[in-house]
Amino acid sequence: MSAYRRLWRTRIGRLTLVIGAAALTLFALTGLASAQVALPEAVTEQGDSIRTLFFVVLAIGVIVFIIVEAMILWVVFRYKRKSDDELPTQVAHNTTAEILWTGIPLVIVVVLFFVSLFVLQDIQAAADQDEDVTIVDVQGRQWAWAFNYAVPLGTELAESISNDPADTEIHLEDPSLVVPFMTIKLGIEHMRVVARTGDVVTVDRAVNGTVPIRHAAGSEVMRVFNGTDTVAEGRLQAADNTPIVTVPTGQMIRFNIASADVLHAFYTPQFLTKLDAVPGRVQTLWVRITDAGDFISQCAEFCGRDHARMIYTVRALPQGEYDAWFEEKAGSAPDPVEGDFGGEDEVEQEEGAVGNPANGQNLFFSLGCNVCHGDQGEGLVGPTIAMTIVPLDRVVEQYREPLEAMTEFPPDQVSDEDIADIYAWLQTVPRPPEADIIPSKLAELVEAGG
Ligand code: HEC
Ligand SMILES: [Cu+2]
Structure with a gap:
């Protein structure tokens, strides 16, 4: 510790310590790159443009940051008070400095504006006609x-x-x-x-x-x-x-x-x-x-x-x-x-089926069942439910308390009659060939239970 204290006593020593600490911090931050904090590699042409733009902006930012910080440090050390009665020279006005600190940011902003515009056009461009x-x-x-x-x-x-x-x-x-x-x-x-x-x-x-x-x-x-x-x-x-x-x-x-x-x-x-x-x-x-x-x-x-x-x-x-x-x-x-x-009358109704299949079909799509079970109940993320062997009362339970990943449908959203209607429609939709059936855990449970 005393070695650092000795260093801190001289001006050049202090400068070395500050810069050293800053460098160490930056070095430690590079570890974040592997933690996926950095931008992922792009796998599209449009993503490549965006990535390039990001690094252009980042580079300009880093350069501005370094220059500004260096100037701040320089002013702090160069013009710090040396004794009580010696004031630094007071400067009231400097046209060159004012033109510079207005002009340089203006140029940077205009450049960034056009670069971003080109990238935006690039990523929003549609395919060519042919x-x-x-x-x-x-x-x-x-x-x-x-x-x-x-x-x-x-x-x-x-x-x-x-x-x-x-x-x-x-x-x-x-x-x-x-x-x-x-x-x-x-x-x-x-x-x-x-x-x-x-x-x-x-x-x-x-x-x-x-x-x-x-x-x-x-x-x-x-x-x-x-x-x-x-x-x-x-x-x-x-x-x-x-x-x-x-x-x-x-x-x-x-x-x-x-x-x-x-x-x-x-x-x-x-x-x-x-x-x-x-x-x-x-x-x-x-x-x-x-x-x-x-x-x-x-x-x-x-x-x-x-x-x-x-x-x-x-x-x-x-x-x-x-x-x-x-x-x-x-x-x-x-x-x-x-x-x-x-039309309502013309949807074929299997013998013994209850409910209104035409209404059931509409509900099936308007409730979004097709998103997970496919347009024909053939199964997708959810199992095949066309012509299921699972009895209606067990299916009602599935809506109210799904086994796993299915969305829950409470009675105020889908009534028991609605479920019977959907069930009736699904019983009229042909099942896909055996090879394409997405297995149902519920059917297994029902079969195991006799
Ligand atoms: C977010 C996707 C998703 C939506 C939306 C969805 N389901 Fe399901 N469904 C599943 C999954 C996954 C299962 C398998 C069991 C589980 O995870 O709950 C399932 C199981 C079922 C079962 C039990 C079938 C069996 O034999 O195992 C029925 C019947 C059923 N869904 C009907 C419907 C109906 C009708 C709708 C629309 C009101 C619907 N589901 C909406 C994903 C969904
Ligand atoms: Cu979302």
């Missing part, structure tokens, strides 16, 4: 994510429709291509087919959190399919057990981000950017991913009780692997359906 683009419709809702993709249905809109959500009757060049419960897409708007009478197709508009917009005759009609994968079924919490959105590397990707209820945010740290999912509008995030891999992501806008469960994974595959994945997921278009369908 470029191939992968479009993923992202839907956030309390408390899950669904990732939808679309393929051309092979028909066009025959007459324009307005942006009025009450405008629900549409005409297609070939209406037989739409089948019951199918979700179609026009522009960015999702619509669910609920009925068809003659060639009038009745749709529920702006589902999945999209907004109603005007569509001109001749607009291409797409068939939407849920492309959400999961690492393992039945759970949402664990980071290795999340919904997966699959995308290609190298290609421009357009994420259309929507919310069915409250604010959520689509946030992948390695993209170095995040975008809110805002109810009533569809936001666009463009990225071009450069590195293949799985990137753990998380809803980044507090959205209620189970916000922490809204983890998801962005899986970037090389183009070839992605194409194979897409083809398998998209499957083939369902066979055309002749004649009318839909």
Whole structure:
């Protein structure tokens, strides 16, 4: 200790100590880099731009900091009071200094303004007209994510429709291509087919959190399919057990981000950017991913009780692997359906089933069951629930007190009758082939209990 005290007595010694302590502190702080306090490596072109901008700003900041601190220290030591009767020279005005301390910051701010503007343009730029683009419709809702993709249905809109959500009757060049419960897409708007009478197709508009917009005759009609994968079924919490959105590397990707209820945010740290999912509008995030891999992501806008469960994974595959994945997921278009369908009376009712299946079907989508169980109850993050063997009273219990990761539905939100209606509808929906069944713990429990 006394060695330091001796050093502190001389001016040069004190300077050495102060600078030494500062250097040690900075050195200690470098340890934070490995603790992920630093910016993650970017895996997108847009993220690279943001990262570069960050370091440009940081470098300017560090240079300004060092100069200012050095000057402060210099003034403190150079002009400290040496004796009581000796005052330093008093300076009242210095035009050069004033021009400098106004001019230099002005130049820095103007430079930063333009650099940021260029980066902003860079990261908001859409794909070129002739470029191939992968479009993923992202839907956030309390408390899950669904990732939808679309393929051309092979028909066009025959007459324009307005942006009025009450405008629900549409005409297609070939209406037989739409089948019951199918979700179609026009522009960015999702619509669910609920009925068809003659060639009038009745749709529920702006589902999945999209907004109603005007569509001109001749607009291409797409068939939407849920492309959400999961690492393992039945759970949402664990980071290795999340919904997966699959995308290609190298290609421009357009994420259309929507919310069915409250604010959520689509946030992948390695993209170095995040975008809110805002109810009533569809936001666009463009990225071009450069590195293949799985990137753990998380809803980044507090959205209620189970916000922490809204983890998801962005899986970037090389183009070839992605194409194979897409083809398998998209499957083939369902066979055309002749004649009318839909409306309350026409939904087939299994013998002995209770409840109103048409109401059940509407509830299934409006409550967001499809986000976790798939549009046909085929199972996704949650188990397969089409034609379940679990009896209705046990299913009611599941809504009120879920076994594990399912959202809880109290009676004021979904009545017992509503549950019976959903159950009735699910009993009319064909089960997927045995190989694709997502196993149900509840069914196991019920079977074990006899
Ligand atoms: C956040 C995702 C999520 C949502 C939303 C959700 N579920 Fe579930 N559901 C699950 C999971 C996961 C399970 C497996 C058991 C558990 O974790 O509670 C499950 C289990 C079930 C079961 C028991 C099935 C069995 O055989 O084991 C039924 C029935 C069911 N859900 C119906 C529904 C209905 C109907 C809705 C809409 C009102 C709904 N779920 C909404 C995730 C969800
Ligand atoms: Cu959220």
